[in-house]
Amino acid sequence: MLVFPNAKLNLGLYITGQRPDGFRNLESVFVPLPWSDALEVLPATETSLALTGIPIPGEPDTNLCLRAYELLNADFNLPPVQIHLHKLVPIGAGLGGGSGDAAFALRALNELFKLELSTEALQAYARRLGSDCAFFIRNQPVFAYEKGDVFEDIALDLTGVACKVVYPGLHISTAEAYSRVMARPPRHELRAALAQPPETWRETVSNDFEDALTPFYPVLGEIKQALYAAGAAYASLSGSGSAVYGLFPGLEVPPQVAFPAEYTVWNGRL
Numbered sequence: 001m002l003v004f005p006n007a008k009l010n011l012g013l014y015i016t017g018q019r020p021d022g023f024r025n026l027e028s029v030f031v032p033l034p035w036s037d038a039l040e041v042l043p044a045t046e047t048s049l050a051l052t053g054i055p056i057p058g059e060p061d062t063n064l065c066l067r068a069y070e071l072l073n074a075d076f077n078l079p080p081v082q083i084h085l086h087k088l089v090p091i092g093a094g095l096g097g098g099s100g101d102a103a104f105a106l107r108a109l110n111e112l113f114k115l116e117l118s119t120e121a122l123q124a125y126a127r128r129l130g131s132d133c134a135f136f137i138r139n140q141p142v143f144a145y146e147k148g149d150v151f152e153d154i155a156l157d158l159t160g161v162a163c164k165v166v167y168p169g170l171h172i173s174t175a176e177a178y179s180r181v182m183a184r185p186p187r188h189e190l191r192a193a194l195a196q197p198p199e200t201w202r203e204t205v206s207n208d209f210e211d212a213l214t215p216f217y218p219v220l221g222e223i224k225q226a227l228y229a230a231g232a233a234y235a236s237l238s239g240s241g242s243a244v245y246g247l248f249p250g251l252e253v254p255p256q257v258a259f260p261a262e263y264t265v266w267n268g269r270l
């Protein structure tokens with residue numbers, strides 16, 4: 001079975017409190033970003049993982065695709081599988097690429113072996129692999145809260161909006177990013193702010209990681225300014241970075257913007 005695990009963008013992100021489990025409570029809106037890896041899962045005589053594309057830090061047996069397999073294998077005694085992940089989404093970018101791979105692996109195994117797990121059951125497995133992971137089970141825009149793994153549907157349709165995502169090649173670890181942010185009440189009611197036109201979001205929708213990380217990584221602010229200078233209605237860091245995106249409603253494709261050759265730039269539509 002061949003699937004294409006996509007990434008996500010965060011529209012606004014507020015870190016609202018410390019949790020007894022050491023994690024933070026947050027509020028954010030997650031939307032799917034159609035920048036995708038390719039993941040193949042096939043029955044085999046022994047379990048293996050082949051990795052191509054962008055190198056993934058860490059030992060292969062810590063890869064979230066294998067961890068997804070092991071999680072289901074522990075409960076369902078699955079046949080062996082050969083997994084091939086072709087990695088295209090930048091890592092440590094705030095795009096949830098690893099979480100998407102894990103969730104799509106769970107979904108693929110559920111289908112391949114006819115486990116008949118419900119959406120809720122798949123989300124429960126996904127939560128054990130990472131806070132972002134459960135989002136990719138339904139993979140549609142949601143208001144996320146608590147650890148970023150509890151969701152409410154949101155009436156936000158950005159389908160077809162032109163979008164540019166710029167990754168400056170800076171790997172920011174999620175744990176490092178969280179360690180730099182103080183929890184505080186949300187500065188705006190996110191769902192109400194996002195119900196207004198995207199041109200207003202510049203004043204009302206923000207990402208607490210962006211404020212905390214930009215002084216350490218000024219390049220994040222420079223990319224954002226370049227996206228606004230190119231006519232973005234809204235630009236922001238995604239998640240804990242370092243990818244910065246710009247939205248260009250009304251355009252067929254995002255405008256050309258010159259960035260250094262070592263940056264990775266994705267142009268497309270949501």
Ligand SMILES: C[C@@](CO)(OP(=O)(O)O)[C@H](O)COP(=O)(O)OP(=O)(O)OC[C@H]1O[C@@H](n2ccc(N)nc2=O)[C@H](O)[C@@H]1O
Pocket residue numbers: 010013022023024025026028093094095096097099129130131132133146147148174175178238239240241
């Ligand atoms: C910041 C966000 C925003 O969408 O995305 P990314 O920037 O990573 O894509 C997420 O909260 C990232 O979720 P995810 O990448 O799945 O994080 P996890 O593996 O669960 O946790 C990594 C580390 O981040 C911290 N963490 C994560 C989530 C949370 N609600 N509170 C935390 O304090 C913890 O230090 C944890 O050890």
Ligand SMILES: Nc1ncnc2c1ncn2[C@@H]1O[C@H](COP(=O)(O)OP(=O)(O)O)[C@@H](O)[C@H]1O
Pocket residue numbers: 056057058062063064065085087090091092093094095096097098099101102172174239240241
């Ligand atoms: N399939 C995978 N793809 C990407 N990263 C993975 C994967 N499996 C495990 N990881 C680990 O997860 C970490 C964060 O990955 P990723 O989700 O891409 O970043 P972010 O949390 O910034 O969105 C990486 O440092 C990597 O070691």
